[in-house]
Amino acid sequence: MSTEQTKPYSSLPVLTQLPNARVFRDERLKALDALASVRDEIGKIEGLAGQVVFVTSPEAVHEVLVSQARCFEKSPVLRMALHPLAGEGLFTSEGALWKRQRKLMSPIFQPNQIKQFASQMADCAQRAADTWSHNQMLDIAHETTRIAMAVAGKTLFDIDTFSESDELEHALTVALTWSGAQAAALPLLLQARLRTRLLLAADHVPAFFADKLHEAAQAMIKPLMIPGESTREVKRALEVLDRRVERMIEERRRGSGSQNDLLSRLLSARDEDDGGTMTDKQVRDEVLTLFVAGHETTATGLAWAIMEMCKNPDVYTKAKEEALALGGPITYDDLPRLTYNLRVFKESLRLYPPVFMFGRQAVADVAISGYTLPKGTIVMLCPYAIQRHPDFYPDPERFDPDRFLPELEAARPRGAYFPFSLGPRTCIGNHFALMEGPIVLATLLRHADFELVNPRGTEPDPGATLRPKGGIFARAKLRN
Ligand code: HEM
Incomplete structure (x- = not known):
């Protein structure tokens, strides 16, 4: 549909059911639940x-x-907040750089290329479970984070002792926490808005000035680092990360480090057209991007899966029997x-999508759902809301893994399930x-039974990801 045949932006419905922006920031779960009941296709x-x-x-x-x-393109806020940590990695980059990197990295994440990691995943889960004693009370969310971190x-990096005492892990946590806080901080939101204004203004000035405005907008993707203790702390953490990753790259270039981890695969990836490889800085950005994008998301999905299995004994029994067989x-x-x-696991990502909401910014006027969205418009997509819609998921609050039987999955509209996003920027780590x-x-179910301390479970806390509020506490009953 061309934008001429569509209704103007000014006629877009205002989603009055939704709380205002402050509530959205301060009481996100309430806002997300309200969003799940919105019946307009689109609104502002x-x-x-x-x-x-x-x-x-x-x-x-x-x-x-x-x-x-x-x-x-991706909305600027998260890109800016993650920039100090993830630089111009796959998650945060745009345009030609993103395209080239995606082409270089896609082969590394094909199912036949990552299958050797399966045993390492089982081993990491087993090693975490081996530290539990019978009847021990566990915070499941903490345990799955340990496991995903170890994976x-x-x-x-082919590191076996990747634990909380490790300075690399500590530095990553500091940097991630800082980025999470920045993504909701007013100075960064205003910087993002100013950046959009510059890009829009560039359309109305002669080419020379437009180039200058584009350069300024490009520079603004780096967030202002306002002096203070937290900035000093994050800068120290970033130095640690840079030093450690640099050392690991050197080792692999010398041939003395592991040759089979993702880091070495990134170092040897070649563009099939021009034979080019990545610079060390690009490899650093990609490896930290993969860490950031990959571990907390998976850990959160796993924690919710265990909680829901405990709340649904039939599901628990089936999953356990499959694992024990x-x-x-x-x-x-x-x-x-x-x-x-x-x-x-898929049903857990339906009810509790770790990336519960993400954004895009229009880079041209575009027709969506019959309305013209002008260049610069920020569009939010919310898997949490759509994946709880009763039209696509009858009795949506019920945890029912059989919704993902192949025939039911195939019958659902495209866009009704997108915990990994969709399209060209879909999660590269989904397989x-x-x-x-x-x-x-399955490894955990083979090792122990879990009994929730609070049988009603825990409610979600929408922060950087959809984490369980205050943890998920359960006792582990070890098998012999
Ligand atoms: C359950 C686990 C995961 C979930 C729910 C998840 C979700 C997502 C989502 C929603 C996006 C798109 C975000 C956006 O467009 O704004 C994304 C992108 C990405 N994810 Fe994942 N992810 C998961 C696991 C992983 C893993 C294990 C890795 C790496 C090993 C990974 C690496 C990435 C990267 C690099 C991108 C950026 C891709 C691009 O823009 O080309 N993710 N992920």
Whole structure:
């Protein structure tokens, strides 16, 4: 549909059911639940830094992420907040650089390339479970974070002792926490708004000035580092990260480090057209990006899966029986016999999508759901809301892994399930996560039974990801 045949932006419905922007920031869960009940396909609210459009139907999601993807880039806020840590890595970059990097990195994440990591995933889960004693009270969210962190350490850097005492892990946590806080901080929101103004102004001035404005906007993707203790702390953490990653790169270039982890694969990746490789700085940005994007998301999905299994004994029994039917440590070849555990993980990502909301910014006027969105419009997409819509998920609050039986999955509209996003910028680690999910769940179920301390479970806390508020406490009843 061309933008001439569509209704103007001014006629977009205002989503009055949604709380105002301040509530959205301060009471996000309330706002997300309100969003899940919105029945308009598209609408707008007044955000902290200007108007924000929400798309709330699978068709509109598909338009933004897939069919009209070329008219959007990622919204600047998260890109800016993550920039000091993830630089120009795959998650934060745009344009030609992103395209080249995606082409270079995609082969590394194909299922046949990552299958060797399956045993390492099982091993990391087993090693965490081996530290538990019978009847020990565990915070499941903490345990799955330990495991996902260990998987990241092993597969990215071939590090076995990637633990909380490790300075690399500490530095990553400091930097991530800082980025999370920045993403909701007013100075950064205002910087993002100013950046958009510069880009829009560039369309109305002679070419020379337009180039200058584009350069200024490009520079503004780096957030202001306002002096203070937290900035000093994050700068120290970033120095640690740079030093450690630099050392690991040197080792691999010398041939003395591991040659089979993701870091070495990034170092040897070649562009199939021009034979080019990545600079060390680009490899540093990618490896930290993969760590950031990969571990907390998976850890959160795993924690919710265990909580919901405990609340649903039938589901628990089926998943446990499937896990116990396998012999020795789980390997890649066991995956076809872990289909129920995979469905449990997918259902967990439906009800509790770790990336519960993410944004795009229009880079040209674009028609979505019959309305013209002018260049610069910020569009929010919310898997949490759409994946709880009763039209696509009857009795949406019920945890039912069989919603992901292949025939039911295939019958659902495109855009009704997108925990990994969709389209060209879909998660590059989705196969990796969908392998790690069932392997870790089955390994843990083989080792112990879990009993929730609070049988009602925990409610979500929408922060950087959709984490369980205050943790998920359960007792581990070890098998012999
Ligand atoms: C359950 C686990 C995971 C979930 C729910 C998840 C979700 C997502 C989502 C929603 C996006 C798109 C965000 C946006 O467009 O704004 C994304 C992108 C990305 N994810 Fe994941 N992710 C998971 C695991 C992983 C893993 C294990 C890795 C790496 C090993 C990874 C690496 C990435 C990267 C590099 C991108 C950026 C891709 C690009 O823009 O080209 N993710 N992820």
